Amino acid sequence: MNTADRLDLLTRYTEEVVTEDELEELLDGEPTAYIGYAPTGEMHIGHFTTIRKLADFQRAGVDVTVLIADLHAHLDSEKSPWDLLDARSEYYEESIRAMLDSAGGDPESIDFVRGMDFQLDEEYTMEMYRMAAETTVSRAQRAGSEVVRESESPNLGGLIYSLMQNLDVKALDADIAYGGIDQRGIYMLGREILPDHGGEAPVCLFAPLLSGLSGGKMSASDxxxxxxxxxxxxxxxxxxxxxxxxxxxxxxxxxxxxxxxxxxxxxxxxxxxxxxxxxxxxxxxxxxxxxxxxxxxxxxxxxxxxxxxxxxxxxxxxxxxxxxxxxxxxxxxxxxxxxxxxx
RNA sequence: CCGCCCUUAGCUCAGACUGGUAGAGCAGUCGACUGUAGAUCGACUUGCCCCCCGUUCAAAUCGGGGAGGGCGGACCA
Structure with missing residues (x-):
């Protein structure tokens, strides 16, 4: 498959690519991509659209890592209770495998990783603290505003959330950060600060978010x-x-x-x-x-x-x-x- | 450690002073109208009133204790 065809596969049905030139450059080597899911509420049909692209990654010869971001699921206002993180992680992984399978991808050649398996490592943690020292509250808030639960009295966890997600890109050695367009704020912060923390600015691929059936955005609670x-x-x-x-x-x-x-x-x-x-x-x-x-x-x-x-x-x-x-x-x-x- | 405020329907809140078995808006459900839905109109539903103890014929309401949340102060050798 030539580069133009691969590029076409990778970018089809996407909302935005940052940037297409950088993506094309990556294809000279053997790029890897990652997407993270925080195992919170039940998975729904909206997840299907992001997962289908994983099949496209595979067709284009890009290795994919799926992060089951267990710690994130709790960090965001305790959306998932601590005791349920394992059970939800397992449910998410199985659901993702099923969706990928039916989308024509190969679940067997996907690297499934749990957040806590590496997010507690000393090097990771240390880098997180350094990021925390360098990032203002308002910057972190803005980065995660489309992802983290909004509230009059926001939790500290919601701020760390975005920092960690960007460290994940580095820790998982991903060249491409993929996710829904709601993740944009987080990864734009990452492109800015990751190079200062021993990482590289990831190329970002964003999937469109489907509207809800009742008009307006799809809401997990509706x-x-x-x-x-x-x-x-x-x-x-x-x-x-x-x-x-x-x-x-x-x-x-x-x-x-x-x-x-x-x-x-x-x-x-x-x-x-x-x-x-x-x-x-x-x-x-x-x-x-x-x-x-x-x-x-x-x-x-x-x-x-x-x-x-x-x-x-x-x-x-x-x-x-x-x-x-x-x-x-x-x-x-x-x-x-x-x-x-x-x- | 101290002080003040908050906790009532899925959500935002009223009711508390002056005890009498709970309300509004939004959401939701159901009809009418459209060959869908929405909008509009009409009807309807929803509750451990944070928990425990006490006072009382009677407590969301008064008193005491507790929990959770918010805000401020103090401490800064």
Whole structure:
């Protein structure tokens, strides 16, 4: 595979690349990439979009490390209780493996690492203290503002959070820091300070964040705004049917975003088209080769939201089915990780 | 170590002075209207009133103790 093709694989479906020139330069060598997940709330369909890219990394010959950031999960306002970190880490790892598997990646050749396995090392800790001494409170706050829980009385942990995440890049020896666009603030701080702490400014790749189904951002705490990996077909249909989906409008349209960032990448891989089954009275079935085609038709008003929803629900369900199966096969994973939800 | 303030619905808070078995807004649920959702209109739901003890016929409310959170002071040889 030539450099242009690899670059294309790496950057497709991304929100931003910092910077594309630096990324291209990296491809002369054998770059490595990393992404971190803090095992907090239950994983949902939004995670799927970031995980799919891991498959792209692999196709492009970039080694991937997945960090299960257990310490971070507690550091951010104790989102995960200390006693549940192990159980949630295990659940996250299994879910990520399942998602990657169904996205056409190879979980076996991914390096899974737990945060606490190296974040307590003396060298790491020492460097963290030095960063803490050099970073102002407001700078740290700004860096993590999109990631760390906001509050009138923020915890110290939320400030250390960003420093550590950047040290992770160095500790894991990653050339590419990958994550959702919400991680931007943290890594921009990292590009600034990591070189002063024995590391290198990482090249950053950011995935888009999907809108929630109720309009606005997807919220982990709003059940109706997101599809869970374990939702059954009826729940998927209900949630999508109830989604905010203004006719002809693209902005804040979660359904359209699901179709674009979740479904079409899968169809593209399989070289299939997006089929909308539609009653004769509304014009009969439709098939779309690519997303732009579908969006154009939608904007023109030739594709009704209800028909779009019906089709999308079917595809979304198909996408999560294999993951749902693996998780329901091992019910103890979720039960141990979220005892209050699964008794 | 000392002082002051806060803790009531999923969220933001009112009610406390003057005890009588709890309210508003937002959120949520359900209808109406749209071939979806939203908006709009109509209806509805939601509570260990932080915990314990006491006073009282009766405590969210008064008294005592405790827990959690916030703010300030003191200490700075």
């Amino acid at each position: 059940a109706t705004s997101k599809i869970n990996l374990t939702d059954d077909p009826e729940q998927v249909e209900e949630k999508i049917d109830g989604a905010y989906c203004p006719q002809g409008e693209v902005e804040d349209n979660g359904v359209l975003e699901y179709v674009r960032f979740l479904i079409f990448p899968i169809l593209e891989e399989r070289e299939e088209t997006f089929v909308v089954e539609r009653p004769e009275e509304y014009g009969g079935d439709l098939a779309f080769e690519d997303y732009d085609d579908l969006e154009a038709t939608y904007v023109e008003g030739e594709l009704h939201p209800q028909d779009l929803k019906n089709a999308a629900a079917g595809y979304v369900d198909e996408a999560i089915a294999p993951i749902r199966e693996r998780l329901t096969d091992r019910p103890e994973l979720l039960a141990d990780a979220y005892p209050e939800n699964y008794e």
